[in-house]
Amino acid sequence: xxxxxxxxxxxxxxxxxxxxxxxxxxxxxxxxxxxxxxxxxxxxxxxxxxxxxxxxxxxxxxxxxxxxxxxxxxxxxxxxxxxxxxxxxxxxxxxxxxxxxxxxxxxxxx
Amino acid sequence: xxxxxxxxxxxxxxxxxxxxxxxxxxxxxxxxxxxxxxxxxxxxxxxxxxxxxxxxxxxxxxxxxxxxxxxxxxxxxxxxxxxxxxxxxxxxxxxxxxxxxxxxxxxxxxxxxx
Numbered sequence: 001x002x003x004x005x006x007x008x009x010x011x012x013x014x015x016x017x018x019x020x021x022x023x024x025x026x027x028x029x030x031x032x033x034x035x036x037x038x039x040x041x042x043x044x045x046x047x048x049x050x051x052x053x054x055x056x057x058x059x060x061x062x063x064x065x066x067x068x069x070x071x072x073x074x075x076x077x078x079x080x081x082x083x084x085x086x087x088x089x090x091x092x093x094x095x096x097x098x099x100x101x102x103x104x105x106x107x108x109x110x
Numbered sequence: 111x112x113x114x115x116x117x118x119x120x121x122x123x124x125x126x127x128x129x130x131x132x133x134x135x136x137x138x139x140x141x142x143x144x145x146x147x148x149x150x151x152x153x154x155x156x157x158x159x160x161x162x163x164x165x166x167x168x169x170x171x172x173x174x175x176x177x178x179x180x181x182x183x184x185x186x187x188x189x190x191x192x193x194x195x196x197x198x199x200x201x202x203x204x205x206x207x208x209x210x211x212x213x214x215x216x217x218x219x220x221x222x223x224x
């Protein structure tokens with residue numbers, strides 16, 4: 001079993017819709033979780049970090065964490081074509097050893 | 111605040127050579143982590159340095175090594191290059207005090223081994 005699993009997609013949504021990205025992880029003691037966005041040919045950029053169970057909202061983005069079920073999700077409301085990218089789920093195992101999922105490629109169609 | 115910088119941005123080497131990549135973290139950050147990204151394996155953790163000490167290491171062969179200087183700048187070295195080492199090498203910096211903070215990535219160094 002991979003440490004961090006994501007649906008690789010591609011995920012396609014129309015402009016203005018909600019995009020839902022999911023991630024599960026295997027390490028029960030993990031305490032910090034991140035979503036990064038990566039455009040083709042660029043480095044990952046941080047979208048959201050979440051440390052506690054529940055929801056965390058930042059603008060159009062909402063991260064949800066459920067440690068009991070070992071999953072973390074990212075919702076993107078009012079999706080825009082500029083949101084088209086690969087979204088990487090990351091789990092910090094220990095001392096900045098971050099394990100990444102394979103990424104979900106999102107396409108937002110105008 | 112200036113972001114993470116990496117040099118060089120692009121490199122072409124031949125098999126058997128060695129290469130050194132450099133990373134300057136965000137000012138005030140003391141932790142630098144290195145990652146390898148390939149289409150087949152995705153993003154994989156190489157190692158992390160904090161206050162000039164390697165604090166954590168991923169599952170890579172000994173040909174991959176690194177170090178950190180007193181100003182927190184870090185270098186990564188790959189010896190005896192193999193074709194499979196062709197990848198985007200990313201470094202990420204964080205304050206480092208808890209080992210679990212947000213990491214911020216540099217632009218990466220794209221290495222091509224011929």
